[in-house]
Amino acid sequence: MATRSVSRRAIPLIRQCSVSQRAFSTTLSSRNTNTTSNNTTTTPEYAIPNPSRPTHFGFETVTEQEKRKRVAGVFTSVAESYDRMNDLMSFGWHRVWKDHFVSSLNPGFSPLSSTSSPTGPQHILDIAGGTGDIAFRMLHHAHNVNANPSVRVTISDINRAMLQVGKARSATLPASHQAALSFVEANAEDLSKTRPLQPILSESEQTFFDPATATAGIPDNSVDLYTVAFGIRNFSNIPAALREARRVLKPGGVFACLEFSKADKLPLFNTVYKEWSFRAIPLIGQLVAGDRDSYQYLVESIERFPSQEEFRDMIVDAGFVVAGQGYEDLTGGVAAIHKGMKPRDA
Numbered sequence: 379m380a381t382r383s384v385s386r387r388a389i390p391l392i393r394q395c396s397v398s399q400r401a402f403s404t405t406l407s408s409r410n411t412n413t414t415s416n417n418t419t420t421t422p423e424y425a426i427p428n429p430s431r432p433t434h435f436g437f438e439t440v441t442e443q444e445k446r447k448r449v450a451g452v453f454t455s456v457a458e459s460y461d462r463m464n465d466l467m468s469f470g471w472h473r474v475w476k477d478h479f480v481s482s483l484n485p486g487f488s489p490l491s492s493t494s495s496p497t498g499p500q501h502i503l504d505i506a507g508g509t510g511d512i513a514f515r516m517l518h519h520a521h522n523v524n525a526n527p528s529v530r531v532t533i534s535d536i537n538r539a540m541l542q543v544g545k546a547r548s549a550t551l552p553a554s555h556q557a558a559l560s561f562v563e564a565n566a567e568d569l570s571k572t573r574p575l576q577p578i579l580s581e582s583e584q585t586f587f588d589p590a591t592a593t594a595g596i597p598d599n600s601v602d603l604y605t606v607a608f609g610i611r612n613f614s615n616i617p618a619a620l621r622e623a624r625r626v627l628k629p630g631g632v633f634a635c636l637e638f639s640k641a642d643k644l645p646l647f648n649t650v651y652k653e654w655s656f657r658a659i660p661l662i663g664q665l666v667a668g669d670r671d672s673y674q675y676l677v678e679s680i681e682r683f684p685s686q687e688e689f690r691d692m693i694v695d696a697g698f699v700v701a702g703q704g705y706e707d708l709t710g711g712v713a714a715i716h717k718g719m720k721p722r723d724a
Contacts, residue, residue: 425617425696427567433614436678442614446565449612450537450586452672453508457539459667460509463676464608466662468638468712475708476511476607479636479715482706485603486520486529499528500602503626505566505619506609507533508540510547510559512636516605517555530558532596534572536565538585541575562594563587566606567618569626570595601626607636611683620696627720633698637689638680639707639714647710655680686714693718 429443440448456463464472487496500520504513513531520529535541541561548556561575564587571592578585604623613619623633641648655677663673684692690704698718706715 421621422617425615425621427615427618431615434682436675436682445614446536446586448675449614452675453537453612454539454585455669455672456667457508457537457543460540460543461511462666463663463673466659466666466673471709471712472608475636475713476515478708479605479607479634480512480515480519482715483516483603483605483632483634484519484524485516486524486526488602497524497526497528500526500530501600502529502531502603502605503596503601504531504533505604505606505623506535506612507605507607508535508537508544510544512605512607513544513559514548514551514555517551517558521552521554521558527554527558530560532560532562534562534564534566534569534596536563536587538563538576538578538587542578545575564596565589566609566613567615567622569622572596596626598625599628602628602631604631604633605635608638610635610637611679617692617696620693620698624697624720624724629720629724630722631720633693633716633718633720635689635693635716637683637714637716639683639689639705639711640685641709641711642685643707644710651712652681686711686716689714689716697721697724 427442429441431442432439433442433445434440435445435448453460468475485502486500488498488500502513502516504516507513510533513533516531517529520526533541533544535544541563545561548559551559562572563575564572568589571589572595573587573591573593604627606623610616610619620633627633641651659677660670660674664670667673683689686705686707690700693704693716694700696718697720699721700716700718704716704718708714
């Protein structure tokens with residue numbers, strides 16, 4: 379089940395520590411962290427994708443296969459208005475959160491790199507990154523702030539419509555940034571099957587990735603930094619996706635997730651925020667985009683997503699090491715950043 383909580387016994391000391399405000403290097407040291415690692419090759423049953431297993435689509439109970447199809451429909455519908463959608467759902471704060479997310483990861487600089495230079499080559503995999511918001515920021519930070527042109531970014535998404543929007547937007551980037559980008563279609567729950575972005579030839583054509591059409595895959599231990607922003611709550615099987623992230627990351631590589639979360643620690647603020655979310659956002663979606671249902675799902679998907687502590691525990695259960703309490707709240711918990719490191723001895 380995608381929202382399955384895991385035991386917290388594996389990390390009893392984590393909540394006693396404070397979150398470091400230092401920039402989080404794209405390759406972390408395991409020193410001074412609670413190093414609960416998971417080197418076993420046994421995958422628990424709930425982390426193996428099963429098309430017929432019940433999960434949720436907003437407040438509805440559906441199968442994993444049905445959720446995948448419905449989510450594809452939602453994002454095909456909102457692809458062209460994706461930024462506007464996030465503006466509505468975050469009061470425009472998603473742009474500030476994304477800037478902070480990227481700067482905290484400091485792409486292009488890795489003092490613990492296995493190479494002799496902290497600005498050596500890096501491969502960043504941006505999952506559910508279709509429109510390019512995170513990837514473009516990553517390249518700008520790496521190439522312009524850290525003066526590291528050896529950073530490349532692969533943008534992966536299950537939805538071709540989203541990737542097409544990102545591909546079109548990338549045409550405005552500097553040539554060096556365009557050369558460092560690639561676009562692939564893939565399901566985050568099984569990154570062993572991918573293919574380069576294909577054009578959409580007709581409106582009736584299926585826009586979500588069919589693994590039967592795969593021509594390649596992302597190898598084990600090949601990625602320095604795995605990012606996913608405002609996407610993981612839409613996955614059919616989150617534990618499976620977390621384990622795939624761990625598989626493709628190099629030892630010492632970092633998993634980083636930015637996602638809408640829970641503002642429960644501020645009850646009054648949380649009440650106002652939920653009122654806005656459930657009453658105003660679907661209505662605005664209807665008036666602005668002519669699509670109430672997609673916006674209703676997106677609000678419900680936030681409500682169904684695990685709490686910060688539950689999601690942190692899922693990351694640890696997948697075999698990552700986390701520092702401090704494992705997450706950083708943004709804007710009172712409306713969103714949160716989660717980070718984990720693949721153990722260096724994995």
